[in-house]
Amino acid sequence: MSETLLAARGLGRSFSVRRPQGRPGTVWAVRDVSLEIRRGETLGLVGESGCGKSTLGRLLALLVPSTCGELEIAGRSVVGLSRRRLKPLRRCVQMVFQDPVSALNPRHPVAAILTEPLRNYGIGTRSERLERAAALLEAVGLSGTDLRRYPHELSGGQRQRVALARALILDPGLVVADEPVSALDVSIRRQILDLLTDLKERFGLTYLFIGHDLAVVRQIADRVAVMYLGRIVELAPRDRLFASPAHPYTRALLEAVPRLGTGKRSIGRALPGDPASALDPPPGCPFHPRCRFASAICRSIRPEPYSADGIHWVACHHADALQ
Amino acid sequence: MGSHGVTGPLLAVEGLSAGFDTPDGFRPVLEDVSFTLARGQTLALVGESGSGKSFTALCLLGLLPPFGRIRSGAIRFDGVDLTTLPEPELAALRGARLSMIFQEPASALNPVFAVGWQVAEAFRLHRALTRRQARAAAEEMLAAVGIADPSSRARAYPHELSGGMRQRVMIAIALACDPEILIADEPTTALDVTVQAQIVDLLLEQQRRAGTAMLFISHDLAVVSHLADEIAVLSAGRIVERGPASRVIQRPAHPYTRALLDATACFEVDRV
Numbered sequence: 358m359s360e361t362l363l364a365a366r367g368l369g370r371s372f373s374v375r376r377p378q379g380r381p382g383t384v385w386a387v388r389d390v391s392l393e394i395r396r397g398e399t400l401g402l403v404g405e406s407g408c409g410k411s412t413l414g415r416l417l418a419l420l421v422p423s424t425c426g427e428l429e430i431a432g433r434s435v436v437g438l439s440r441r442r443l444k445p446l447r448r449c450v451q452m453v454f455q456d457p458v459s460a461l462n463p464r465h466p467v468a469a470i471l472t473e474p475l476r477n478y479g480i481g482t483r484s485e486r487l488e489r490a491a492a493l494l495e496a497v498g499l500s501g502t503d504l505r506r507y508p509h510e511l512s513g514g515q516r517q518r519v520a521l522a523r524a525l526i527l528d529p530g531l532v533v534a535d536e537p538v539s540a541l542d543v544s545i546r547r548q549i550l551d552l553l554t555d556l557k558e559r560f561g562l563t564y565l566f567i568g569h570d571l572a573v574v575r576q577i578a579d580r581v582a583v584m585y586l587g588r589i590v591e592l593a594p595r596d597r598l599f600a601s602p603a604h605p606y607t608r609a610l611l612e613a614v615p616r617l618g619t620g621k622r623s624i625g626r627a628l629p630g631d632p633a634s635a636l637d638p639p640p641g642c643p644f645h646p647r648c649r650f651a652s653a654i655c656r657s658i659r660p661e662p663y664s665a666d667g668i669h670w671v672a673c674h675h676a677d678a679l680q
Numbered sequence: 681m682g683s684h685g686v687t688g689p690l691l692a693v694e695g696l697s698a699g700f701d702t703p704d705g706f707r708p709v710l711e712d713v714s715f716t717l718a719r720g721q722t723l724a725l726v727g728e729s730g731s732g733k734s735f736t737a738l739c740l741l742g743l744l745p746p747f748g749r750i751r752s753g754a755i756r757f758d759g760v761d762l763t764t765l766p767e768p769e770l771a772a773l774r775g776a777r778l779s780m781i782f783q784e785p786a787s788a789l790n791p792v793f794a795v796g797w798q799v800a801e802a803f804r805l806h807r808a809l810t811r812r813q814a815r816a817a818a819e820e821m822l823a824a825v826g827i828a829d830p831s832s833r834a835r836a837y838p839h840e841l842s843g844g845m846r847q848r849v850m851i852a853i854a855l856a857c858d859p860e861i862l863i864a865d866e867p868t869t870a871l872d873v874t875v876q877a878q879i880v881d882l883l884l885e886q887q888r889r890a891g892t893a894m895l896f897i898s899h900d901l902a903v904v905s906h907l908a909d910e911i912a913v914l915s916a917g918r919i920v921e922r923g924p925a926s927r928v929i930q931r932p933a934h935p936y937t938r939a940l941l942d943a944t945a946c947f948e949v950d951r952v
Binding site: 617621 | 722728729828842843844845872873874875876877878880881884899900901902903905906907908909925926929930939940941942943944
């Protein structure tokens with residue numbers, strides 16, 4: 358259970374952009390991220406749009422190379438590997454995307470969508486591949502006869518099931534699920550979350566579950582990491598994080614979750630403003646312009662992630678005082 | 681406010697049936713939908729995608745897509761049946777007394793005009809203001825919806841603004857002429873929770889201040905419970921349950937409402 362499947366140290370990814378004034382600039386979408394994903398766990402990754410959670414997911418799924426830092430998967434360093442050396446490792450991490458409509462090729466029947474990864478890795482004969490595809494379709498709650506269907510013939514929930522089957526067909530250890538239920542109806546959401554839990558047990562999977570909806574993440578994650586402006590600001594076991602959030606940003610996120618049956622009134626104390634631009638991150642703590650606890654030190658010195666017990670990590674100068 | 685001075689609800693939808701004309705005949709989307717909306721109140725229309733929530737809003741505004749048609753029923757707004765109103769009179773109502781905000785501010789705003797211009801357009805169309813007056817009014821409106829530095833933001837184009845800011849701009853356009861009814865179609869679905877909380881506050885504040893009645897369309901019962909006085913649950917084009925918000929959420933009578941509540945992943949009322 359506690360064996361480390363993936364370890365990132367100081368991982369960063371920058372992109373060159375053109376600033377509004379036309380001068381070139383650099384955006385650090387992910388900056389100085391260190392984390393471990395243990396075999397068999399579900400790590401939730403939450404944050405507002407633009408905080409870099411998808412980019413981090415893509416980095417860990419080996420879809421984009423990192424700019425700096427170290428990344429190990431199953432004990433092997435992946436930084437600087439050639440495409441050829443990377444390919445066998447890519448099998449170990451597969452991805453499920455938010456929008457199953459754009460994730461599936463509309464011109465391919467389900468059979469071609471599911472067998473493509475196997476063909477890509479030269480696995481099995483044609484009939485073996487089809488057999489494996491049919492078996493996985495059944496594992497995700499569809500039937501072998503759906504192999505002949507095209508994505509447009511499937512409902513949103515069914516498409517996401519196909520996307521899941523495709524992610525599992527190479528027998529990966531880690532699945533990076535980037536907002537896998539955000540595009541689905543509420544009633545379908547629950548089904549797909551239950552399916553994710555079921556598949557995890559049956560195939561011995563590990564998940565990185567990226568989401569902006571904290572209520573959904575709370576249902577599925579064992580540990581939760583909170584990202585803000587490219588950095589992880591808090592990481593803790595699920596119940597710890599939801600019961601006693603240490604970072605003011607995590608608190609604000611939790612307060613902003615609407616609750617059933619409250620009566621007509623505000624949703625908590627609204628966090629003012631928008632996140633700062635990643636093009637011009639503020640000095641000091643990235644969250645200080647929106648933080649009601651910010652003091653002089655927050656404006657000048659960036660807090661490093663710190664943990665008193667090695668379990669609950671937080672990057673905040675005032676975390677101890679706030680808890 | 682209402683020039684007709686009719687007592688009773690501001691908006692009454694009675695037995696509305698609507699749908700599409702297709703080569704295979706008429707395909708209904710809404711069947712026998714009835715509800716009322718009182719001044720200063722919020723009615724939430726709740727249901728899954730495809731249940732007819734947005735179609736209802738489009739019927740109210742007379743903005744049905746090609747081949748869409750109201751087959752029977754009435755939509756009485758302040759005593760006048762909108763289904764029989766000629767287009768020019770409807771156009772005069774839209775954006776003035778009845779306005780709408782959409783789910784996706786990125787596609788609802790015009791990408792080639794500065795946002796200030798788009799807010800000012802409402803004033804130019806419905807209030808005979810000059811360009812300069814309209815621009816000043818637009819900046820005031822942007823400030824009122826919580827946009828900092830409105831005079832420089834007014835010159836920004838939609839792509840230069842964040843999602844939350846764009847939604848504020850759309851709300852500014854919708855509220856520019858102080859409408860009696862604001863129809864909000866999933867206005868927070870595309871937004872982050874923190875921004876969603878800001879927008880909910882903005883809508884609550886508008887209602888407190890101006891008494892605007894709201895038709896709030898959403899699939900998210902948790903958000904709805906922060907805004908609604910009444911809830912109507914739509915399923916496959918029919919209203920299966922309607923009642924005071926607290927009753928519908930705490931004691932749902934219809935199995936579909938119960939299923940929807942069960943499926944809503946949410947935090948309970950007790951605080952973390």
